[in-house]
Amino acid sequence: SYVLTQPPSVSVAPGKTARITCGGNNIGSKSVHWYQQKPGQAPVLVIYYDSDRPSGIPERFSGSNSGNTATLTISRVEAGDEADYYCQVWDSSSDLSFGGGTKLTVL
C-alpha cells in the first residue's frame, strides 16, 4: 500500500503557525485528507481534497499539496488545537492509507 510519512511531533507557541507535513511518492497527484484526534475522542475530519474545509472547521485550518509533500497549516494556534493529526489518501485500487500521525503540542 501507499506509504505516508509524518513527523512524530510538532511544537508551536500559541498564536503562531503550525505546519504538519505528510510525505509520499508523488503525493501531489493524489487527494489528501486530514483528521484531528483529541485524547479519548474519535477522529474528526478537518481538511478534505487537499484544501477544502468541512462546515464547522475554523478558517485557521488550511491545506496544500504539491510534489512529494502535503501540508496541513494551522494559523493562530490555540491551546484547543493540541491533538494528533493524521493524513490519509485513497488509492484507485480501493486501498486506503493513513499517515503515522503527528502530535501537535501547543507550548
Add this chain to the structure above:
Amino acid sequence: EVQLVQSGAEVKKPGESLKISCKGSGYSFTSYWIGWVRQMPGKGLEWMGIIYPGDSDTRYSPSFQGQVTISADKSISTAYLQWSSLKASDTAMYYCARLRCGGDCSSYYFDYWGQGTLVTVSS
C-alpha cells in the same frame, strides 16, 4: 443529523468470537460505504476494510484480509465487524466511519465517525 452509534466495550478471552456493531442514522445507509478503523493503544489509525451496505460489496486491507469479517444488515442500517478467534493483539479501539467522495469521486475520505468500541482481549 448523521450519526454512527457503535456497540459498547467488550472484554473477551483469547480464542473467543466477537461481533461489534455500528448503526447509522440520519442519512441513506445504503448509499454510502462504511469503513472500519483500528487504533491500538497509543498508536495510529489503521484502515481495516469497507462495505457498501446497498449490495454488501466488501473490500479488505491486505493487512486484515482473512483476520476479520465485515458485514452489514441494511434492513436495520447496521454494519458489523467480526472475529472468529480473538488474540491478545486484537486489543484496540475500533471505529466505524462513513466514507464519501467529492464531486469527481477520485478520492474517498471519512466524513462521520462512530464513538469507538474498545475491545480488550485478555486471559
